Amino acid sequence: MDAIILADRKGQELLPLTGSTCVPLLPLAGKSVLEHTLEALVQAGLRQAHIVVSPHAEAVKEAFGSGERWGMRLTYSTSRGEESPSQVLAGLQNPPSVPFLILRGDVVRSGLINSFLAQAETLDVPGVQARFSGENAFVMLCRDLRHAAFDNLGWVETRQPSAQIDLEGAVAKLDSLKNFHQANLDAAAGRISLLLPGLQTALGMTQGRNSEAYPQNVKQGVALIGAYCSLHPSVEFNGEVVIGDNVIIDRRASIENTVILPHSYIGELVELRNAIVRGNELIRVDNGAVLKITDTFLLADLTVSPINKGLGEVYNRLAGLVLLLLSLPLWGLAGLLVLLQRPVAPFSKQLLRGNKIKLDDFGLPQRAEFTAWACNVSVPVLRYLPRVLAVVGGDLRLVGALPVTVEAALQRTEEWEKFADQAPAGLLGPTQLAIPADAPDEEKLMSDSFYWANFSIRHDFRYLIQAWQALFSRKAWFS
Amino acid sequence: MVMNEQKHGDIDIVALSGRFVMADAPEVRERLKALIDDGQGKLVIDMDQVSFIDSSACAVLISAFKAMQLKPGRLVLVTSPVVQALIELTRLHTIFEILPARPAALEAFGAP
Known part of the structure; x- marks a missing residue:
């Protein structure tokens, strides 16, 4: 069965995170947002998908290539961004053959696609839409290109009457920085069930390959630590914490309910609460403050080499x-x-x-x-x-x-x-x-x-x- | 480069073929401007048979896009794979409405 993945959100609502990347490539609990959707498709036995992206189309193609890593065959096309799904389908060089699955790849969901497909295939209607625990899961099985209510899957949502199946699961729309932060914490805590990378090395601690972390780092709660991280033994985590790949956290830093994106340095004695950190940017999700920290002893972007002419x-x-x-x-x-x-x-x-x-x-x-x-x-x-x-x-x-x-x-x-x-x-x-x-x-x-x-x-x-x-x-x- | 103008109902169609480069830019710019000024705000630029475009050609397309926005109207491009690749490389696909073939472009305007 063909699958069409709509991943063309412009991501204005997630600025500044989307200033230099796009929503499908944002890291969420150790993987990119789009990767979670691809894994859900693989789990459901689908092996080919066409991804509609824009902007940063080249970066998405570079990251996912032909899809061999996931055992899939991926093809790509571009849209002007946030186009209605019916417009996107009209613009495809090779329209999919019915029945096909169409879903968004710039949101995350934890429901089982194969359960949805099994139930949807029994209904004889142009299109069947999935809801996970009552929420629009942005997934549809289409049998009729002309009459299915595709625009229910548009990022700018419209409500068209459509057959629906409600299943257990969770959906994170990632429509605000607060929601992105919460989705990361929910994934780490298991409230959104996703395939997470890494191994559980201590109670409440999951860490990726080649990371240096210590059981005493988790004072209370859970921590999901990415690959190639280095944490000082005196670092303390409370609540739910998600650490991306290649992060360095220095002595006696205290971190609570925070998401740290890849390639960030957290300095000595720094305290972070209810925040998203990306490089030297600190985003407080409780009060909406966005700060660019210029003191590299506090926060630093490890991808930027200072004054390298x-x-x-x-x-x-x-x-x-x-x-x-x-x-x-x-x-x-x-x-x-x-x-x-x-x-x-x-x-x-x-x-x-x-x-x-x-x-x-x-x-x-x-x-x-x-x-x-x-x-x-x-x-x-x-x-x-x-x-x-x-x-x-x-x-x-x-x-x-x-x-x-x-x-x-x-x-x-x-x-x-x-x-x-x-x-x-x-x-x-x-x-x-x-x-x-x-x-x-x-x-x-x-x-x-x-x-x-x-x-x-x-x-x-x-x-x-x-x-x-x-x-x-x-x-x-x-x- | 060869330029053909056709009409399909109230939709203006400009079909280009060959290499669309700097030397062709002034003529195409003038023709598109005239078509946009005199037309019904529905224009298809069919570049399915265009084998290459340069930066001047892209600038002509942008001028047409801006003129159509002012009118206001709708401009749809039909591109060959080479043109599509160059348009994507320079991020122009974020502003242009691009469809794979002329029938799809006409259908987008609601033409039978």
Whole structure:
């Protein structure tokens, strides 16, 4: 039987957790949200599924691949996010053959899919919907593509009349940070019955492989500890605690009813209650406070290596220095032209967003502005010559996306617009070399998006060669 | 690149084929703008036979999308696998309504 998994929630209600990932990939009790659904399907004997994702589609495909790890055959398509299921089904290249199972993969549920299927198959109706303990389980068996009430499974729920079967089980919609937190605790405590990773090593303690934890860590309650964690013997857990993979908890930290997501460091003597921790972000689910902790002795994100500039920047600055030396004859020419053409106002300046990172007033890393100078001459190649200094200074790379003002960057709010923002700003690049200055903004933006989507060092070298050739073109000298 | 314009009831259909690149962008931009201005707010851009698109072509699609939002109307894309891959790579699938074939696109507008 075919299975269609809808996993295209945008996840606005789970910000900031979904700022850099999507709901299906959020870790919940040691596994990603979508993995719990795949395991439920495997348990029910289903071996192939089509997953509808958006955004972060590539990340989901990378995480689950062809599904071999679960003994499944997985295929993928993308939606615009939170589309109605009937729209999604209409857009599929290969529509499923009836009967098929359709369910959401961005919520979790603990009821048995095979019990539902066994009962649903006895009913002769276009679609049968599952309810677990009275709650919409976002699962439907469909026999008729045209008449089943699919939209009951939409993230933006609609209520259409449909045959239903109510079974024992639990559903967590994960529709708020509080609900996400509670679902983790419920899974650890067994109130939502899921296949949890790890072995029980002490009363109330389940731990993953290669983790260092001690029975005395659990003072009272239960703790679900992920893989590759390191806990000091003096750490104390109370209530229900869920710790993700690769977490380090330092001496005498006290943790109660808290979910700690992977790759987090909890510092010495830190007390956490009713919270979700992700890296250096602390989310209090009881009062809704979201704090970004900049003191790495308290909380830290273990995926970020502090102030690691890397060799790339050194090479770029050196290349900028070489370019500066090579361009010295042009500087003389630029000086002469400026004196002839604009002796009163020889230079102009503009604030642009560079590649250096600084922390803003809220402790969030932001790309810093730099002053981009230009010679007020009519020759294009000489006009932007002073930007070579920004490469030497580390504000621009030699090859990269077109640098923009902070105001222009702030107007990029859609995901596709922000994609180009991930590219470093450069002196040269496809946009600077090929797109006319008066082209529409979206053309420049798309050129930068393509540059970043197809980024490779080889392409960068190609742009350098193109820039060298352009230096001898008419376009470079006559505007 | 070859561009064909057709009508199906009140739905405008623009069928593109071949390579849709920077050199074609101004002409397609103008034609789409005219169709959106004069049409009924229902436009299908069928790129099933397009073998490649570049960033300028994507920019044209975005211009059409924005113009259709202002009208207001609805724009549906029909894509070939190559075009679909490039659209997904640049996250444009988050704004465009994309359907796999022209009949599905016409059906989305309620056409018989």
